[in-house]
Amino acid sequence: MVEISYVQAIVIGILQGITELFPISSLGHSVLLPAWLGGDWAALVTQYGTDDSSQSPYLAFIVALHVATAIALLLFYWRDWVAIIRAWFTTIRTRSVTTSTERLAWLIVIATIPVGITGLVLEHSFRVLFAKPAAAAMFLTLNGVILLAGERLRRRSDARAAAETLDASASLAADHERRRAVVGGTRRSLDNLSYLEAAVIGAFQTFALLAGISRSGITMVGGLVRGLDHEDALKFSFLLATPVILAAGLFKIPTLAGPAGDGIHGQVIVGAIAAGLAAYASVRFLTRYFTTRTLTPFAIYCLVVGTASLIKFI
Numbered sequence: 001m002v003e004i005s006y007v008q009a010i011v012i013g014i015l016q017g018i019t020e021l022f023p024i025s026s027l028g029h030s031v032l033l034p035a036w037l038g039g040d041w042a043a044l045v046t047q048y049g050t051d052d053s054s055q056s057p058y059l060a061f062i063v064a065l066h067v068a069t070a071i072a073l074l075l076f077y078w079r080d081w082v083a084i085i086r087a088w089f090t091t092i093r094t095r096s097v098t099t100s101t102e103r104l105a106w107l108i109v110i111a112t113i114p115v116g117i118t119g120l121v122l123e124h125s126f127r128v129l130f131a132k133p134a135a136a137a138m139f140l141t142l143n144g145v146i147l148l149a150g151e152r153l154r155r156r157s158d159a160r161a162a163a164e165t166l167d168a169s170a171s172l173a174a175d176h177e178r179r180r181a182v183v184g185g186t187r188r189s190l191d192n193l194s195y196l197e198a199a200v201i202g203a204f205q206t207f208a209l210l211a212g213i214s215r216s217g218i219t220m221v222g223g224l225v226r227g228l229d230h231e232d233a234l235k236f237s238f239l240l241a242t243p244v245i246l247a248a249g250l251f252k253i254p255t256l257a258g259p260a261g262d263g264i265h266g267q268v269i270v271g272a273i274a275a276g277l278a279a280y281a282s283v284r285f286l287t288r289y290f291t292t293r294t295l296t297p298f299a300i301y302c303l304v305v306g307t308a309s310l311i312k313f314i
Contacts, residue, residue, distance in 0.1 A: 004061055004267045008041065013271035016065040017072070017278025020245070021238070021286060023147060023217025023298045024305075026069075027131070028140045030062055031211050032309050035133035045133065060252070060260035061268055067249035068272035072279035073242045080239065084108065100191045104239075110195050111202025111240050116247070118206040131211045133313040139212025141306030146213075147299035150221030154294075157227065188227035190236055197226045202240060212306070215241055220295065230290040238283065 004012075015033060020026035034041035044058040074081060088105035097103050193201075201222035208215035216237045223233030255261065256268060 004044065004057060004264050004271075005040075006267055006270055008044070009061070009264075009267035009271035010274045012061070013065055013068075013274030014278045016062070016271075017069055017275040017280075018282050019214075020066070020069045020241075020275075021073075021216055021279055021282040023143075023214040023220060023295060024302055025136075025140055025143055025208075025212050025214040025217070027208070027210075028136045028143070028212035028214075031131055031136040032133055032140070032305070035136075035313065036309070045131070057260050057262075057264050060255045061264060061271060063249050063252045064256065064268045064272050065275040066245050067253060068276035069279040070242055070246035070249060072276045073238055073283060074246070076280060076283045077239065077242070081242075084239075104190055107190070107193060107195065107198040107236075108239055108243070111198040111205075112243055114199060114203040115205040115208075115244055118209065133309065136211040137306050137309030137313055139210045139306075140302050141212075141310060143213050143217060144299045144302030144306060146221055147217050147295040147302065150224050151295050151299070154224040188232075190228070190232055193226065193228070193236075201226060201236070205240060205244065214302075215244075217295065217298065230294060231287075234286060234290045 012030060012033070015029055016026050019029045031045050034044045083101050084105045087099060087101040088109070091097050091102050091105065097106060201219060204218045204222035205215055207213045207218050216234070219237040219240060220230070220233040223236055224230070228236065256265070261268070
């Protein structure tokens, strides 16, 4: 069993903190980077794909990094989470949903159910089958295609909305239609996202169980397809990711107390600090970036790195 060094802990921690939130797949990079570097790094990937997760130091280490990333998201959005949790308890007490925050709380609950169930049932199988360099490269390439497709659908939707607004600009009815949020029409906000649509967007997260498919990227695409702008799609993606990442991490963190954690507790602490700091910096950057920019550069990156990795590992 190859022991994780402190250098590896820092490098992989920073990588995790960035790639978990950037739409380029943290799981894919946690498999591909060690495989590219070779030697002791490549041996880590073999441990990640082991049938017995309780015996894999690398898996236990990655779990700790996920918890650190979730904590960074909680710290960044702490005001939102205080309001959301308070609103959720209010709806339980009053048995009604009256405010936008109360509605957002239930959108998050509903959207989290699909990935929660799928993760419990299939996470182990997906990890063993697909946490290999060739598979991760294939899915990373597919992730680039998905991001490009999402942007194309968003642009087509915007073009249709602009045409409809121009054609109908002379009447009051047209003004009402211009302001009404509909799929394929004008931009929508989280306030008028339906519960069914939230479940669909949440279901997109299940594909992130495949190493190479980005959780934030595919969830953003789901939001864009349903008419959200990039800023709202990003925020909803991060709010959905926080309880999923945190719950999955806390569920498996006890493995660090077993054989998998022997001799790496220091590396886990150092890696988690690196991941948390990188994640916090990443979310600050991305919330500004997506006010004016798109997923296209990340799609190109995934296509280039994924294709190069396919050539190397197949």
